[in-house]
Structures are given as structure tokens and as C-alpha cells.
Amino acid sequence: xxxxxxLTVLLKHLHQMSVYVACFNRTSKQAxxxxxxxxSTGEETVRVLAFLCILRITRxxxxxxxxxxxxxxxxxxxxxxxxxxxxxWPGINFMRRSLVEMFxxxxxxxxxxxxxxxxxxxxxxxxAIVVQKVENRQAVYNWQFINSLHLW
Numbered sequence: 619x620x621x622x623x624x625l626t627v628l629l630k631h632l633h634q635m636s637v638y639v640a641c642f643n644r645t646s647k648q649a650x651x652x653x654x655x656x657x658s659t660g661e662e663t664v665r666v667l668a669f670l671c672i673l674r675i676t677r678x679x680x681x682x683x684x685x686x687x688x689x690x691x692x693x694x695x696x697x698x699x700x701x702x703x704x705x706x707w708p709g710i711n712f713m714r715r716s717l718v719e720m721f722x723x724x725x726x727x728x729x730x731x732x733x734x735x736x737x738x739x740x741x742x743x744x745x746a747i748v749v750q751k752v753e754n755r756q757a758v759y760n761w762q763f764i765n766s767l768h769l770w
Contacts, residue, residue, distance in 0.1 A: 622661045629656070629667035636671055640678035650675060650687055658694045658713060665709065669716045676723065684724055688731050691717055699765035714769050736770055739763065 632639070632649070640646050649671075656668035676687050695717055699710045721728040746758040757763065 622664055625656070625660065625664050626667060629664065629671060633667060633671050633674060636674040637678055640675045643679070643682065646675050646679060646683065647686070650683065651690070654687070654690050654694055657691070657716070658698045658709075662708070662712075665712060669712075673720070676720070680724065684727055685731070688720060688728065691720060692731065692735060695769070696762055696766055700760070700762050702761045702765070710765060714765070717769065732770065735766070739766055739770075 639649055653668045653672045653675075656664055657672060658665075660668060672687065672691075676683050691713075695710075695713045698713065699706075702710065721732065742754075742757045742763065746754045
């Protein structure tokens with residue numbers, strides 16, 4: 619669906635029916651995959667509605683879906699904050715705030731993800747300091763790294 623108005627209406631209805639979607643594991647995984655895509659690339663209203671649907675489906679099936687959703691949303695966030703401009707900044711801020719809300723659903727489960735991601739950032743930083751190569755420095759001197767640090 620290409621029209622934002624139609625997407626908005628569909629997402630509003632999906633939000634109301636998300637309790638039923640969450641009952642079917644395969645359907646909810648497919649829906650979450652598409653919703654995460656909309657959360658990261660859509661127009662502002664579409665992004666917000668997609669996030670609300672993600673949140674509701676994940677809350678209903680939290681033990682089964684939370685790890686998958688956290689990983690997919692973080693990787694999508696990192697992928698989408700590669701280029702920062704005044705037009706992309708509000709979207710990046712929204713993704714950051716909503717991602718923090720998702721990680722706060724279950725702190726025990728989130729701890730494992732957060733530990734791995736911060737550790738990965740620390741390894742990149744250490745390599746940039748210890749091994750004085752251009753590619754190691756460029757792994758740290760970019761918007762992806764800065765926005766990932768800003769998230770934590």
C-alpha cells in the first residue's frame with residue numbers, strides 16, 4: 619500500500635485487532651516484520667501507529683516475541699541512522715525514544731541485548747584506538763556509531 623492515508627486507516631484497524639493477531643505466532647511475526655519496516659521509514663503518523671501496533675502485539679506475546687522484536691528494531695535503528703540531516707533527525711529521535719520504551723518492557727531480557735550491543739561498540743572503539751588504521755577510525759567516526767551511543 620503506497621498511500622499514507624490508507625496505511626493510517628489500516629494501522630488503526632490493525633491496532634484494534636492486534637490482540638487477535640498476537641494469537642497466531644506465524645502471522646504476528648510476519649506482521650511485526652512489516653510493522654518494523656513502517657516504523658523506520660514511514661511518514662510520522664504511520665510511524666507512530668506502526669509502533670503502537672508493535673508494542674501491543676509484543677505485550678500480548680511478550681515471552682515469545684520480545685527478543686526477536688528488540689533485535690530487529692535495534693538493527694533497523696542502526697541501519698536508518700547512517701545519514702543524519704535536519705529532515706531525518708525527528709525520525710531518528712522518535713525511533714530512539716520508542717526503542718527505549720521497547721527495551722523497558724522487560725529489563726532482564728533487555729539486559730542481554732544491551733550488554734551485547736554496548737560491548738560491540740566498545741570493541742569498535744578499542745580497535746580504533748589501538749590499531750591506528752583508517753577503516754578502524756571510520757568505524758567510530760560516523761553517525762551510526764554516534765547514534766548508537768546516544769541510544770544507550
